[in-house]
Amino acid sequence: MIPGLMQTAPLLISGVLTYAAQAHGSREVVSRRIDEPLWRSDYAGLARRAAQAAHALRRLGIKPGDRVTSLAWNTHRHLELFYAAPGIGAVLHTANPRLSDEQIVYTINHAESAVLFFERNFAALVERLAPQLTTVKTFVMLSDAERTEGDAASYETLIAGEPETIDWPVFDENAGAFLCYTSGTTGDPKGVLYSHRAVVLHAMAGGLNSAFGFTAFDVAMPCSSLYHATAWGVPFSAPLCGAKLVLPADKMDGASLHELIQTEGVTFTGGVPTIWTMYLDWLEKTGHQPDSLKKVVIGGSAVPRAMAEAFKRRHGVQVLQIWGMTETCPIGVVATPTPALAALGEEAMDEAIWTRQGRLQFGIELRVETDDGQEAPWDGETSGALLVRGPWVVQRYFCKDQDAARPDGWFDTGDIATLDANGFMRITDRQKDVIKSGGEWISSIDLENVAAGCPGVKVAAVVGVPHPKWEERPLLVIEAHDGADVSKAAVLDYLAPRIVKWWTPDDVVFAAVPLTATGKIDKKVLREAWRGHLGGA
Known part of the structure; x- marks a missing residue:
């Protein structure tokens, strides 16, 4: 050498x-x-x-x-x-x-x-x-x-x-x-x-067309919190690309966000789904349009298809999913289109973009590992533990050098995922959230995404609840929009033609859905609150 x-x-x-x-x-x-x-x-x-x-x-x-x-x-x-x-x-x-x-x-x-x-x-x-x-x-x-x-x-x-x-x-x-x-x-x-090296490399990668695709003509408004994994690196990617930066402080309600979008000409924004649920609801009630907005990147939890469709069909705004973790600085994958997807037609491309967390980005390696420790084929079907490594992935935690990644650099994300031939990754569940019913797996994420499209539903959360016969069964917790008239029967009728029969939740309950400190559905709280609901504990 x-x-x-x-x-x-x-x-x-x-x-x-x-x-x-x-x-x-x-x-x-x-x-x-x-x-x-x-x-x-x-x-x-x-x-x-x-x-x-x-x-x-x-x-x-x-x-x-x-x-x-x-x-x-x-x-x-x-x-x-x-x-x-x-x-x-x-x-x-x-x-x-x-x-x-x-x-x-x-x-x-x-x-x-x-x-x-x-x-x-x-x-x-x-x-x-x-x-x-x-x-x-x-x-x-x-x-x-x-x-x-x-x-x-x-x-x-x-x-x-x-x-x-x-x-x-x-x-x-x-x-x-x-x-x-x-x-x-x-x-x-x-x-x-x-590290400085990780942050700068992450910022350079974040500005690429395969990720956020910033130009000097963009106006970026990060609605992901600066305190949460440096707001997805936008405070560094935007300056590198010369994009105008708009900071909303703590005003994340629909009216406040819309005012900044309109007055400052915001073209790009991003945040967790709960923010955009509120914004879309505000747009629906007021009839306003986000005139300058071109792209919304959504992460933290899976993007409901109904949300992506509402942004595109009603407002002409492109929705991209992002997946990452505090441990990945946080960009792991971004669901940006490719010529191979475009060749399939607009509807097929939207399906791929909206149902997958994102595609392989330069700097991040992905591996799906089966139970026997072997790498799963990139066929879009075989699921397993999702592992990542790269120059902005954690090696050790700040705690007496507590190892986070394996000696070979692979970090186990705790997610269950698939990879397809085009490098697109799809999260099927968290390892701790997947529901095992009668020896078969049910994806809580897939169920939530379908249920979120039901009229009147603000947030849909699915957890596995102990069951005396099937080990676990899905329970669907719905938080409805204010004033919405939505019932258990309406939700089940909506789900029936859209899911396999044995995935049907054993019950639908209506309650406020708790969120974690990063805006994700707090499954731990839900499981504890409803663990005896189906008679299993």
């Missing part, structure tokens, strides 16, 4: 910001804020304020490798921290405010953060948690001096007067940059420590 003779400049997050400020400096960054007017700036302005924040962090004593925590929404100040903290070699822990108090305290203490940045509307939460935060020395409210409350420092006061330029340090690209914790549905949340 002969060494290459090319330069070896490290891939650092500061490089993304420097490039955006130079190549797309006047491209806008627009942000809602908490109880403050809309913020308008650009990538050059983002670079100036991130430099100020970086100087302020150093003044607070933050050194390379130190952790700082944010409890924040999708705002420009949070975005500034996305570049400031990693830029000086520190690690930004993006705490998830939707976790329980106990879990939030656990993650901040486990990260050993010295500084906590938080939004104004988290003041009561922080006051409640502060006595339990053993390592935090400085509390900073992400607000101006006038609106800052209590004993916290004001973010605007903190960075005021600091230099607007900085010589970003150069260091090993494998250094930690972001610390994201899993939602912790079983046991304590696990820390996933993203």
